[in-house]
Each structure stands twice: as C-alpha cells, then as structure tokens.
Amino acid sequence: MRREIPLLITAIVGIFFVLQYFIPHPPFNRLNGWFSDWFSIIGACAIWLGALNLIRISADKIYRKRSDWGFSVVIILSFLLIVVIGFKEGRDFRNPGSGFDWLYNFIYTPLSATMFALLAFFVASASYRAFRARNLEASLLLVAAFLVMLGRVPVGDAIGVSLGLPETNISKVAVWIMNTINTAGQRAILIGIALGVVSTSLRIILGIERSYLGSE
Amino acid sequence: MTRGELMAYLVIVAVVLLLAFAVPKPISFSTTVSYIIVGFIALVLLIIFVRTIQGNMVGRRIVFLFVGMAVILPLFMTISQPIPLSPEVKQVYDAVVALKPGSKVLVSFDYDPPSAPELQPMAETFFRLCLSRDLKIVIMGLWPQGPQQAEIAMRKTLEYPEIASKNLRYGIDYVNLGFQTGNEFVIQRMGGDFKSMFPTDLNGTAYDSLPLVRNVRNFSNIDYAFHLSAGYPGTVEWVQVAVDRYGLKMGAGNTAVQTTQMYPYLRARQLVGLLGGLNGAAEFERAADMIGKATKFMVSQSFSHIIVIAFIIIGNAAFFLGDKSRKRKQEAAGGGH
Amino acid sequence: MEIFGTWLAAFFTLGIISFLYRDNAWYKLCESIFVGISAGYWFVTLFWDNIHGLFWERITERHDYWLLIGASLGLMMLLRLIPPIGWISRWPLSFVVGATAGLYIINYFASNVMVQVENTLMPLFSAKFGDPLFSASPYSIVGNIVVAAGTFTGLVYFFFSKEHKGAFGGMAKIGIWTIMITFGASFGYTVMSRMSLLIGRMDFIFGDWLGLIR
Numbered sequence: 001m002r003r004e005i006p007l008l009i010t011a012i013v014g015i016f017f018v019l020q021y022f023i024p025h026p027p028f029n030r031l032n033g034w035f036s037d038w039f040s041i042i043g044a045c046a047i048w049l050g051a052l053n054l055i056r057i058s059a060d061k062i063y064r065k066r067s068d069w070g071f072s073v074v075i076i077l078s079f080l081l082i083v084v085i086g087f088k089e090g091r092d093f094r095n096p097g098s099g100f101d102w103l104y105n106f107i108y109t110p111l112s113a114t115m116f117a118l119l120a121f122f123v124a125s126a127s128y129r130a131f132r133a134r135n136l137e138a139s140l141l142l143v144a145a146f147l148v149m150l151g152r153v154p155v156g157d158a159i160g161v162s163l164g165l166p167e168t169n170i171s172k173v174a175v176w177i178m179n180t181i182n183t184a185g186q187r188a189i190l191i192g193i194a195l196g197v198v199s200t201s202l203r204i205i206l207g208i209e210r211s212y213l214g215s216e
Numbered sequence: 217m218t219r220g221e222l223m224a225y226l227v228i229v230a231v232v233l234l235l236a237f238a239v240p241k242p243i244s245f246s247t248t249v250s251y252i253i254v255g256f257i258a259l260v261l262l263i264i265f266v267r268t269i270q271g272n273m274v275g276r277r278i279v280f281l282f283v284g285m286a287v288i289l290p291l292f293m294t295i296s297q298p299i300p301l302s303p304e305v306k307q308v309y310d311a312v313v314a315l316k317p318g319s320k321v322l323v324s325f326d327y328d329p330p331s332a333p334e335l336q337p338m339a340e341t342f343f344r345l346c347l348s349r350d351l352k353i354v355i356m357g358l359w360p361q362g363p364q365q366a367e368i369a370m371r372k373t374l375e376y377p378e379i380a381s382k383n384l385r386y387g388i389d390y391v392n393l394g395f396q397t398g399n400e401f402v403i404q405r406m407g408g409d410f411k412s413m414f415p416t417d418l419n420g421t422a423y424d425s426l427p428l429v430r431n432v433r434n435f436s437n438i439d440y441a442f443h444l445s446a447g448y449p450g451t452v453e454w455v456q457v458a459v460d461r462y463g464l465k466m467g468a469g470n471t472a473v474q475t476t477q478m479y480p481y482l483r484a485r486q487l488v489g490l491l492g493g494l495n496g497a498a499e500f501e502r503a504a505d506m507i508g509k510a511t512k513f514m515v516s517q518s519f520s521h522i523i524v525i526a527f528i529i530i531g532n533a534a535f536f537l538g539d540k541s542r543k544r545k546q547e548a549a550g551g552g553h
Numbered sequence: 554m555e556i557f558g559t560w561l562a563a564f565f566t567l568g569i570i571s572f573l574y575r576d577n578a579w580y581k582l583c584e585s586i587f588v589g590i591s592a593g594y595w596f597v598t599l600f601w602d603n604i605h606g607l608f609w610e611r612i613t614e615r616h617d618y619w620l621l622i623g624a625s626l627g628l629m630m631l632l633r634l635i636p637p638i639g640w641i642s643r644w645p646l647s648f649v650v651g652a653t654a655g656l657y658i659i660n661y662f663a664s665n666v667m668v669q670v671e672n673t674l675m676p677l678f679s680a681k682f683g684d685p686l687f688s689a690s691p692y693s694i695v696g697n698i699v700v701a702a703g704t705f706t707g708l709v710y711f712f713f714s715k716e717h718k719g720a721f722g723g724m725a726k727i728g729i730w731t732i733m734i735t736f737g738a739s740f741g742y743t744v745m746s747r748m749s750l751l752i753g754r755m756d757f758i759f760g761d762w763l764g765l766i767r
Contacts, residue, residue, distance in 0.1 A: 002640050006647035013648055017655025021461075033412060036405040037607065038623030039652050040398030040413075042645045044603035045627030047397070049642075051592040052634060071585040078589025079596075086597030091420035093601060094364055096371070100597065104364060106558035107565065108594055109329040111587035113754055114569035116330035120520070120751035121573055123744055124283045125276040128527035132535050137733045142532075144737025146525055149744055152495045154297030155518035171300040177738055178479055179304075180696045184703025185735025187480040187669050188728070191704070192711045194665035201654035201661075212650050213643055221577050228567065235763050242767040280573050287748065288755050291766050333753025334746065360598040395602050400656060415610055456660040460668065472746035476739045483700065484672035486664065493742065494749040513752045520748040 007207045014205035055079060144181075148174050243292050250293040257285065261526050268534040279527060286523040290515040297514060299502045304482055308467040308489030309503040311440055312342075317350035319439035320432065322464075324454065325355065325362030327446035331471045332365060335444045337497040337510035338469040339369040342442055345504045347379050352428055353390040354438070356414065358402055358449045360395045363418050367392065387426045394418035399449035403457040407434055434462070440488075441466040451478055455486045469496065563762040566754055673704045703731040 013035065020028040058072035066072075085099040093100040133139040150156030151174020160170040203209035245253065261282075264274050315321070323342065327335050346353055355370070357363040370390065373379055384390065393414040396402045405413045410432055411423045424430055431437065441464050445451040451468045458464040465488055470478055472493025481487045491500050494517055497510035568583035608624055611617040626645040633642035675697050709721065710728030717725040760766035 002643065006643040009644060010647040010651035010654070013651035014655035014658075017652055018658055021659040029408060033405060033408060034619050034622075035652060036398060036401040037412070037617075037620055038626055039401045039649065040396060040603060041608055041620065041623035041627045042630055042649055043397045043399070044599040045630040045645070046649075047595050047599055049631055049633055051596045052631070054588070054592050056634065068581065071581050074582060074585035075589040075592075078586045079593040082590050082593035083596055086593070087600070091416075091601055091605070093597065094367070094418060096367065101364075102554065102558060103590065104361075104594070106562045107586065108590050109332075110562035110565045110754075110757070111569065111583060112591065113329045113332065113750065114566045115584075115587060117747075117750040117754040118569065118572060120287070120747040121280045121283050123747045124524050124527060125279045127524055127744075128279050128531045129273070129276075131528050131531060133532055137729060140730055140733040141737040141740065142528070144734040145740040145744075146528075148738045148741030149521045149525060152493075152741065152745060153518040153521050154299050154514055155522065157300060158297065171302070175302050176696070177734065178476070179483065180699040181703055181731055181734045182476055182738040183479040183483050184700045185707055185732045186477055187483075187673060187700070187704045188707025188711065188732065189735070190477070190480050190665045191669055191708060194661040197657050197661045198666075201658045204650060204654040205658075212646065224571075224574065225579065228571075232563075232567075235765065239765065241764050243765045244767050277573070283748075283751070284755075287751050288759065291752075291756060291759055330750060333756075334749045360595060360602070394606070395598065396607065397599060397603050400660070401652070404656070413607070415615070416606055420606075453660075456664040460660075460664045472742040472749065476735070476742050480669055480672075481664075484668050486668060493745050494752070495745065509756070513749070513756070516752045516755075517745065517748055520752070521744065524744050524748075 003210075003213060006213055007210070011205055011207060014201070018205075051079070144177060147177060151175070151177075244294060245289075245292045247294060250295055253289055253293075257282070261530070265530045265533065268530050269537050271534075271538055273531075273534065282523050282527070283520065286519040287516050290519045293515055295515055297518065299498050299511065299514065301499050301503055302496075304490040304492075305496055305499040306489075306503055308442070308469075308491060308500065309345075311465070311467055311488050312345055312351070312442075313349065315349070315351055315439055318352060320352045320354060320428075320437060321346055322354045322356070322435075322438045322441040323366070324441070324443045325357040325366045326359045326450050327365065327444055327471070328359055328361035329365070331446035333513070334471050334494050334497065335446065335469055336365065336369060337494070337508050337513075338491050338500060339366065339444055340372055341497065341501050341504055341506050341508060341510075342469070343369055343373040344376060344379060344506050347373060347382065347384060347389070350382075354429060354432065355390065355392040357395045358397075358399060358453075359446075360397075362444075363392050363394045367418075387421070388428055391426050391428045392418040393423075393429070400453040400457050403449075403453060404461075407457065407462040409434060435464045436462075438464060443468045445469070445474065446471045447474065450474070451481070451487070455481050459486050467491075469500075472496075559762050563758060566758060570754075669704075673701050675701070702727070707731050 016028075016031065016035065020032045024032075055076060058075045061072040062069045062076075082100065082103050085103065086093045089095075089098050089100055092098065094104075095101060131142065133142045147170065150159060151170045151172075156170040156174070160166075200209060204212070264278070268274065312321075323339070325339065343353065355363060355366045357366065370392070374384065382389075393410075394417055396413045398405070398413075402413050410429065414423060416422055417426060435441075435458055441454075441458065443451055443454050443466060445454075445468060451470055451474075454464075454466060454468075459466050467489035468478060468487055469491040470493070472495070475490065475492030475496070478487060478490055478492075482490050491497060494510055494513055498514045501508050501511050565583050565586070568579045569587075571577055572580040608620050612620055626648055629641050630645040631642075633639045677694050677697055706724045706728035708728070709724040710717075710732065712725075715721060756766065
C-alpha cells in the first residue's frame with residue numbers, strides 16, 4: 001500500500017505521458033489536460049509545503065531557544081507581514097502602489113539581487129587563488145576564458161587594436177568560439193545528459209529506480 | 217555585537233551620510249581623470265603582481281576591493297566604446313522587424329530580480345521595439361516574479377514619448393496573463409489551449425474579456441515568441457515543448473551564465489536569435505538604435521573583466537615564477553630534494 | 554513612501570554586502586528577512602494565481618470538477634507536515650515523478666538527441682545559399698567540420714565502457730580539449746553574469762539612492 005500504489009501511479013502516469021505524445025487525440029489529449037492541471041496544483045501545494053515547513057522549523061527553533069533564535073522570529077514576522085498584506089489585498093495584490101508591490105520592490109528585490117551579486121567578489125577571488133594553467137587542458141580552458149571575456153566586451157577589440165590586430169578581431173574570435181567549439185562541446189554534453197535522462201526516466205517508470213520514495 | 221562591528225557600522229553610516237548630503241551631485245569624471253584613475257589602478261596591480269611573485273599573495277578583501285572599484289568607478293566615467301554586433305543578436309532584431317504591424321508576440325518572463333540587471337534591459341528594448349512597430353504583446357511567466365518584472369518594464373516603456381503618443385491600451389495592445397505553476401506542463405497545456413492555464417490575466421480579468429487574446433487559442437496564433445530566461449523552467453523547456461512540438465518561432469534572451477548552453481539550439485535553428493547576458497542586451501540596444509542601461513553598464517562590465525583577467529594572470533605568474541625562484545633558492549642552498 | 558522604500562532597500566543592500574567583511578548581525582538580519590519574505594512571496598502568489606485562479610475559479614465558474622482530484626493530491630502533499638500520515642504524500646510525489654519521467658523521455662530524446670544529431674551531420678556545402686549560418690563559405694565549412702568533430706569526440710570522451718587507448722584514446726583526447734574550451738567559454742560567461750548583477754546593485758546604490766550618477 002505504502003510503496004505499491006505510488007509505484008503503480010508512477011508507471012501509469014509515466015506511460016501515459018509517453019503515449020500522449022504519439023496520440024494527441026481523445027481521450028489522450030483530454031487526459032493530458034487534466035494531468036497537466038493536477039501537476040500544476042500539486043506543484044503549488046509542494047511549494048506551500050516548503051514554506052510551511054520553514055515556519056515549523058523556525059517556530060521549533062524559537063520554542064527550544066536554540067542559538068540565534070531571534071533571527072527565526074524575524075523569519076516568521078517577515079513571512080507573516082507579506083502573507084497578511086498579500087491576502088488582504090485580494091486578487092489585485094500585485095497592482096502598482098499596493099503594499100505587496102511595495103514589499104516586492106523595496107525589500108524582496110534588493111535582498112535577493114544583492115545576495116546573488118555577492119558572487120561576483122567570490123568568483124574573482126577564487127580565480128586569483130585557484131585558476132592555474134597547470135597542464136594543457138587547464139591552459140585551453142584559461143585561454144578560451146580570456147578570449148571570451150575580452151571578446152564579449154567592447155574593450156576587447158580596443159586591446160586588440162592596441163596590439164596591432166585589425167579592428168573587431170577579438171570579438172570575432174569570441175563569436176567563432178561560441179558558435180563552433182562551444183557549440184560542439186555543449187552539444188556533446190547535451191546529448192550525454194539527454195541519454196542519461198531517458199534511461200533514468202525509463203528506470204523510474206519501470207519501477208527499477210525507487211529512491212524517490214525514500215525508506216520505509 | 218562586538219565593539220569592532222559597532223565601529224564598522226558607525227563608519228558606514230558616516231560615509232553614507234557624507235555621500236548622501238555633502239557631496240555635489242552628480243559626479244562625472246572627464247576622460248583625462250578617467251585615464252588617470254585607470255593608470256593608478258594599473259600601477260597598484262603592478263605592485264600586487266611584484267608582491268605576489270615574491271610569495272605574498274594578497275588577501276581576498278584586496279581582491280574584493282578591486283572588483284568593487286572596477287564596477288563602481290566606470291559608472292562615473294564618460295568613456296564611450298563601440299559595441300560590435302554579433303549574428304545571433306541581429307537574428308532577434310531581424311525577426312521582430314520582419315513582423316507585420318498587428319502581429320502577436322508572446323513574451324515569457326522567466327526570471328526574478330537577481331537576474332534583472334541582465335534581462336530587464338533586454339525586456340525594455342524588446343517592448344519598445346515591438347510597440348514602436350505596432351506589434352501586439354502577450355506577456356506571461358513561469359516564474360512568479362516574471363510578470364511583475366514585466367509590469368516594471370512595460371511601465372518604463374510606456375513613458376518613452378514615441379510610445380506614449382500612441383495611446384496604447386491594456387487588453388488591446390498588450391496584455392499580461394500572469395504566472396502559472398507547472399513548468400513545462402504549462403507550456404504543453406498552452407500548446408492545446410492558452411485559456412486553460414490562464415483563465416484570467418494578472419489582475420483577475422477573464423481571458424475572454426481581453427480583446428487581444430480572445431481569439432488566441434494556442435501557439436498557432438502567435439507570430440513570434442521571445443523568452444527571457446534565468447534558469448529552470450527556461451529556454452530549454454520552451455524549446456523542447458513549444459518549438460519542437462508545436463512549431464513556435466522563438467528567440468531568447470538569457471542570463472550570461474546559461475547562454476553557452478543555448479548555442480546548440482541556436483545552431484540547430486530551434487532558436488531564432490539569442491541575446492546573451494548584459495553584452496547581448498547592449499548589442500540589442502545598438503541593433504534597435506535604442507540606447508539604454510545595458511550600453512551604459514558595458515564600461516563597468518569591460519573593467520571588471522579586465523580586473524578578473526589581471527588577477528588570474530597575477531596568480532598564474534606567481535605560481536610559475538614563484539615555483540622557479542623556490543627551486544633556485546633550494547639549489548643555492550644545496551638542497552633540491 | 555517611495556523615498557523611505559529606497560532608503561530601506563539601500564539598508565538591505567549594504568547589509569548583505571557587509572558579509573564581504575565577515576558574517577555579522579546586520580547580514581544575518583537581512584538574510585532572515587529575505588528568507589521570510591521570499592517564502593511568503595511564493596505562498597501568496599501561488600494562492601492567488603494557482604489555488605484561487607486555476608483551481609477555485611475554474612471549479613466555480615466552469616464547473617471543472619476533475620480538478621478536485623488534483624486538489625486532493627495537493628492536500629495529500631501537505632499531509633507530509635503530519636508525520637504519522639506523512640507517507641500518503643508519496644502518492645502525489647509519485648504522480649509528479651511519473652509525469653516528469655514520461656514527459657522527459659520524449660522531450661529530451663526528441664530535442665536534445667534527435668535534432669542535435671541531425672544538425673551535427675550537416676552537408677559541408679549547404680544548398681541553402683544566402684543563409685548566414687550555413688552558406689558555403691570557407692568560414693562555415695570549417696565551422697561545420699569543427700562542430701561535427703567536436704561533438705563526436707566529446708561523446709567519445711564520455712564513453713567509459715571502452716578503455717581510452719590507441720585511436721579511441723586519441724579521439725577522447727580531442728574530445729576533452731573541446732570540452733575544456735567549452736568550459737572556458739562557460740567560465741567567461743559566468744564572470745560576465747556575476748559582474749552584471751553587481752553592476753546592477755551598484756547602479757542602485759550610487760544612482761537611484763545616492764543620486765551620484767548622471
């Protein structure tokens with residue numbers, strides 16, 4: 001019951017989604033619509049689950065007075081603030097001038113954007129400390145990186161001209177690398193990943209791969 | 217909070233107040249001053265180079281400082297740089313200008329604020345180009361933040377005099393269908409019926425009440441699609457479902473970090489044009505002759521690349537030259553083992 | 554409210570940047586607010602766009618009662634919060650996994666294998682004259698050869714069932730060179746991406762907030 005039914009659901013739904021590609025006619029197209037709608041609703045509930053779990057963990061941390069529990073209070077209060085405002089404002093919650101829109105523009109946006117912007121510093125620092133042309137492969141990587149970094153910004157061509165190269169030469173080299181060698185490498189990776197995805201999907205549908213069900 | 221932390225916070229507050237109220241605005245460096253700054257930075261880099269060869273690697277905070285300078289200082293400079301146009305960017309432009317007035321363009325916003333510096337300029341230029349050519353825009357998103365970013369871009373686009381003079385109306389000239397969860401399943405469902413996934417628009421107006429999309433049943437009623445992507449679900453899923461299965465003609469604007477993965481699709485013509493990162497946005501602004509933020513940011517982008525390259529060269533020089541000098545020292549000491 | 558918002562956004566931006574010095578209370582405060590606001594943002598958006606927009610409105614206005622099965626599966630997912638009956642969340646999970654697996658088999662095989670292979674095996678002299686990518690110029694002929702050879706040797710490198718020796722090893726060697734150049738290009742673009750994000754934030758600090766940029 002706890003493992004057999006999920007395995008059966010996976011097999012039926014998986015086989016259906018393979019079949020609907022080849023038979024886009026009733027009843028497959030109608031079932032496809034229903035299944036896609038259900039997927040959408042389950043997806044929303046899964047994200048709700050994640051959010052509610054975060055609140056549960058934070059509340060537990062406060063209850064047990066674990067270290068830095070004060071920040072868990074901040075997490076819960078921030079969550080409640082945006083949820084209360086978002087629910088109160090109704091279907092038009094995103095309209096310009098709404099409280100939700102204000103929170104999005106002045107709190108969510110700067111926090112999320114800066115969090116990712118920090119990576120710029122660490123990329124540079126890591127490159128300085130660890131990016132070494134130790135062998136031929138690493139040297140190829142380094143030279144390609146230099147050419148792309150220079151060729152994709154205007155200053156690259158200016159440097160090329162100062163070195164006596166014809167105008168727009170470095171940018172043309174970068175375009176060529178991207179359209180040929182990079183395409184070839186990415187295509188090999190793409191095909192390799194696709195074959196892996198197909199075989200894993202088959203193993204899942206056939207019930208050979210069951211790790212997603214977890215342990216008993 | 218430690219005493220050191222408190223001091224650091226006070227210093228930050230003082231600097232902020234100074235910059236906010238005591239410094240004359242705006243600041244703009246002349247070309248001469250800009251070159252002096254560049255020369256000074258180059259000199260300091262040279263000193264770092266020498267010190268690193270001597271075996272003194274600089275701390276990570278020094279590298280952070282240089283990255284900060286490389287990004288911030290060019291924002292005040294008045295240096296202009298010619299931007300070369302790559303064929304993949306021109307393809308997007310050509311695809312848009314080939315559309316007849318009244319054609320319907322679907323724009324999917326699949327990104328969030330962290331990727332906005334790269335993708336927002338693309339969105340703004342794309343909207344401006346489409347609306348100036350009387351194309352109709354249908355907006356949607358597979359990321360919840362996407363349609364909100366679209367609203368920001370559209371508000372800005374509508375302020376341009378040539379667009380404002382057209383008196384464009386929501387629901388007739390452009391529409392925002394909002395967000396729906398389900399990733400590639402949403403795209404697949406749209407292949408059959410848009411309305412089933414978007415029964416209402418962003419603000420809850422019923423799909424059939426919107427004149428622009430009333431007769432749009434599925435992808436076959438869309439003349440061109442442009443997809444702004446920062447990850448999953450993104451361009452890969454749109455290519456797999458909308459392009460390969462339903463025959464949608466689509467171009468894409470991607471964050472630079474995932475652009476390289478899109479070239480196989482571009483070469484296989486599953487994509488009609490590709491804008492990659494801030495550079496792609498700047499090239500698109502040049503192609504459309506609508507200079508905006510991306511072009512302005514390219515000076516900072518150039519400087520930051522140079523700084524990263526410089527630090528990699530310094531690190532490698534230290535690695536190889538330092539290695540040799542170590543060996544020489546060992547040999548001189550009679551060691552060598 | 555706009556000015557207050559801009560100052561608040563600057564406070565948060567600087568708070569996150571303060572992490573560059575070291576982990577501190579200001580950063581932790583900003584991080585916690587980000588986590589809470591972010592979770593709440595998804596919670597509200599999914600309620601209005603999905604639960605209300607897709608489910609409730611279609612049930613009440615279009616009487617699409619089949620959606621009730623989807624809603625039941627969604628509720629089962631939420632039961633994971635109650636450990637004694639949490640196992641029932643495996644049902645919707647297996648639905649999601651099965652649907653994704655079924656869809657991926659076709660999508661990945663069609664788009665990432667078939668189309669890519671077909672497009673790698675291109676005639677050197679294309680009949681489509683005037684086509685910017687595939688015209689019969691020396692540039693595109695060399696390009697086509699490089700793409701075909703690079704893809705093939707790259708795949709040879711990924712083939713681990715045979716030892717990389719002799720001619721096979723030679724091809725694998727060329728394959729790894731191709732992949733290394735590809736990674737180099739990816740690194741270059743990653744640097745570009747990260748710097749762009751930082752430029753965006755600095756433009757906010759020095760432009761939108763402090764008004765120092767023209």
